[in-house]
Structures are given as structure tokens and as C-alpha cells.
Amino acid sequence: MTSRPYHLGRRAAAMDERRARIIAAAREELLSAPRFTLEAVAERAGVSRVTVYAQFDDRDTLLEAVYDDLAASGGLDRIPQAFAISDQSAALEIIIQVFCHFYT
Numbered sequence: 371m372t373s374r375p376y377h378l379g380r381r382a383a384a385m386d387e388r389r390a391r392i393i394a395a396a397r398e399e400l401l402s403a404p405r406f407t408l409e410a411v412a413e414r415a416g417v418s419r420v421t422v423y424a425q426f427d428d429r430d431t432l433l434e435a436v437y438d439d440l441a442a443s444g445g446l447d448r449i450p451q452a453f454a455i456s457d458q459s460a461a462l463e464i465i466i467q468v469f470c471h472f473y474t
Contacts, residue, residue, distance in 0.1 A: 385425075388415075388417060388421065388425065389425050389435075391415045391416070391417070392411060392412075392415045392417065392421075392422055392425055392426070392432070393432075393435050393436055393439050394415070395411050395412075395414035395415035396411045396415075396432055396433070396435075396436045397436050397439070397440070398414060399411050399414060400436065406429075408422050408423070408429060408432070411432070441472075444468075444471060444472035444473075445468050445471045445472060446468060446472055448464065448468050449464075449465065449468055451464060452464040452465045452468070
């Protein structure tokens with residue numbers, strides 16, 4: 371009997387959506403709550419605390435994911451493009467654009 375290959379498909383999409391929801395909730399908690407707790411993040415995201423720990427090993431890992439998300443949404447992933455350009459003026463212009471976009 372041959373085993374059929376297992377594809378995550380919808381389950382992977384649900385996991386990605388849940389992870390994004392937890393990161394968004396953590397970001398909102400950081401902005402609005404006087405104290406940052408994983409319990410509050412879980413409640414805001416509509417998941418259990420166990421789910422938060424399953425996605426992120428600890429508080430530091432979750433915070434790192436929030437910072438990575440902020441960097442990506444701010445366009446910091448374009449910085450390597452600037453370093454690949456031989457024209458220094460053009461490279462500097464890209465870096466300035468990236469940081470102006472990020473800080474706005």
C-alpha cells in the first residue's frame with residue numbers, strides 16, 4: 371500500500387493567518403497597553419495562550435516577529451538593493467527613500 375503525500379494546503383494558510391493575527395495583536399498591545407503580556411496578546415488575537423506559545427517560543431521571539439513585520443512593512447527589505455548599485459548617489463537616494471518611508 372502506497373501512502374499518499376500530505377499537503378498542508380488550507381491548514382498552512384490558516385496557520386499563516388493565525389500567526390499574522392497574533393503579530394498584529396502584539397503590535398496593537400505594544401502601542402496601547404501599559405503592560406505587554408502574552409495573555410493580553412492572545413486575548414486580542416482571539417486565540418489561546420497555548421497557541422501563542424506554539425507559534426512563538428517566548429515573548430522575545432514574538433517581539434522579534436513584530437519588529438521584523440514592522441521592518442518589512444516599512445520597506446527596509448529594499449536596503450540590500452541600494453548596496454548592489456554601483457552609483458553611490460543612486461544608492462544613497464534609495465536608502466533615504468527607504469528610511470523616510472519607514473519613519474512616516
